[in-house]
Amino acid sequence: MNLLIHPTQELFGSTAVPGDKSISHRAAMFAALAEGRSHVRNFLPGGDCQATLGVLRGLGVAIEEISPSELSITGVGLHGLHEPAAPLDCVNSGTAMRLLAGLLAGQPFFSVLSGSSQLVKRPMGRVVEPLRQMGALIHGRQGGRLAPLAVQGTRLHGIDYTLPVASAQVKSALLLAGLYSDGLAIVRQPGPARDHTERMLAAMGAPIQTLGLVAISERPKQPLTPLDIAVPGDISSAAFLLAAGLLVPQSHLTITGVGVNPTRTGILDILQMMGANLRLENERDEAGEPVADLVVQHADLHGIEISGDLIVRAIDELPVLAVLATQAHGRTLVRDAAELRVKETDRIATVAAELHKLGAQVEERPDGFVIDGPVTLRSAPVWSHGDHRLAMALAVAGMVASGPVLVEEAACVSDSFPGFERVLQVLGVEMEDG
Ligand code: S3P
Numbered sequence: 001m002n003l004l005i006h007p008t009q010e011l012f013g014s015t016a017v018p019g020d021k022s023i024s025h026r027a028a029m030f031a032a033l034a035e036g037r038s039h040v041r042n043f044l045p046g047g048d049c050q051a052t053l054g055v056l057r058g059l060g061v062a063i064e065e066i067s068p069s070e071l072s073i074t075g076v077g078l079h080g081l082h083e084p085a086a087p088l089d090c091v092n093s094g095t096a097m098r099l100l101a102g103l104l105a106g107q108p109f110f111s112v113l114s115g116s117s118q119l120v121k122r123p124m125g126r127v128v129e130p131l132r133q134m135g136a137l138i139h140g141r142q143g144g145r146l147a148p149l150a151v152q153g154t155r156l157h158g159i160d161y162t163l164p165v166a167s168a169q170v171k172s173a174l175l176l177a178g179l180y181s182d183g184l185a186i187v188r189q190p191g192p193a194r195d196h197t198e199r200m201l202a203a204m205g206a207p208i209q210t211l212g213l214v215a216i217s218e219r220p221k222q223p224l225t226p227l228d229i230a231v232p233g234d235i236s237s238a239a240f241l242l243a244a245g246l247l248v249p250q251s252h253l254t255i256t257g258v259g260v261n262p263t264r265t266g267i268l269d270i271l272q273m274m275g276a277n278l279r280l281e282n283e284r285d286e287a288g289e290p291v292a293d294l295v296v297q298h299a300d301l302h303g304i305e306i307s308g309d310l311i312v313r314a315i316d317e318l319p320v321l322a323v324l325a326t327q328a329h330g331r332t333l334v335r336d337a338a339e340l341r342v343k344e345t346d347r348i349a350t351v352a353a354e355l356h357k358l359g360a361q362v363e364e365r366p367d368g369f370v371i372d373g374p375v376t377l378r379s380a381p382v383w384s385h386g387d388h389r390l391a392m393a394l395a396v397a398g399m400v401a402s403g404p405v406l407v408e409e410a411a412c413v414s415d416s417f418p419g420f421e422r423v424l425q426v427l428g429v430e431m432e433d434g
Pocket of ligand 1: 021022023095166167168169170172193194315316339
């Protein structure tokens with residue numbers, strides 16, 4: 001599928017975005033470990049989370065899809081997973097593979113985690129290495145640095161580990177392994193990686209503690225209680241609509257029910273620093289996660305410097321931030337973001353390559369980029385590289401280009417934002433798909 005985006009004059013209206021990807025993965029996995037039936041509403045029916053459901057079914061978990069976004073999951077208990085008869089396909093999902101590596105390391109059976117040609121290129125040593133320090137028996141290509149991963153479940157012991165990079169996926173893998181280990185799993189973070197695992201497991205009665213940037217898990221003495229939750233809207237998906245509302249003149253948008261966990265709101269801070277007209281309304285709490293409606297209006301933006309913890313709290317939003325920076329007055333400098341190079345694609349290289357095609361002034365740096373604006377983007381075909389966040393960022397660029405922008409290979413948007421095209425059309429974007 002390609003998306004042809006036309007220059008857009010005005011965006012107006014109110015919409016929700018699909019459920020948070022990180023929280024949806026965790027809800028499915030942790031519900032599988034509970035004793036009893038969990039009810040999950042607003043589950044993200046995107047490709048990545050569907051992959052997690054497929055893996056859980058392969059491990060013997062019964063999942064009823066009441067609708068694509070409403071699940072009834074019959075938990076098998078902490079010790080009820082079954083040895084899978086076939087490799088477990090994580091498709092494109094790094095979150096699925098890394099969290100599952102931690103979960104499977106302490107099970108009394110053998111399993112293999114595999115995935116798409118994109119996923120088997122992404123670094124797995126960051127999770128395999130500390131799990132091996134806990135006693136895990138995991139093999140993979142290149143000494144365990146790349147999937148497929150073969151996991152021979154075994155008895156684990158505790159660990160006191162300092163993450164070399166702030167990664168919620170690695171933190172979560174170790175905390176999950178800690179539920180099956182003989183000692184504590186103590187994970188020290190260099191920055192505030194998203195904490196959905198800690199919040200959700202604690203809400204289910206698991207012995208999880210957090211002390212500042214340290215998270216600790218241990219073997220539970222009681223079963224996990226089932227979940228009854230509505231997954232908040234994904235702020236990483238909302239970011240594309242916020243960007244569109246800011247860039248397209250005369251826009252006024254409300255995005256309802258968005259998760260605003262402070263480990264995820266770096267993009268809101270960044271937008272405000274750039275001069276955005278943005279406010280939170282109707283702030284509330286759902287299933288231990290803060291939620292709000294986001295209201296945005298068109299504004300003239302200016303360039304800023306971003307580094308450190310702000311990068312950790314906005315890592316998935318940096319592709320669309322790059323598009324915003326092309327329209328902001330002055331220079332935007334992104335540092336400390338080398339992690340972008342190991343996402344679904346090397347997002348420093350792919351963002352720079354595609355924005356260059358539109359005439360943007362982007363300079364690649366080893367750990368980020370420098371963008372000078374404002375520049376009138378031109379009409380040109382661009383390529384998603386099979387990366388959902390790049391496809392959606394380029395669609396936003398198309399709304400403010402001087403002529404139509406064709407985003408090629410855009411079906412990947414449904415990895416995290418199924419229905420993206422429909423939402424854009426309802427808000428007033430002039431576009432065609434096909
Ligand atoms: C995620 C953590 C982040 C993020 C990814 C989802 C998660 O990755 O980029 O999209 O759900 O834990 P890292 O943990 O590798 O930083």
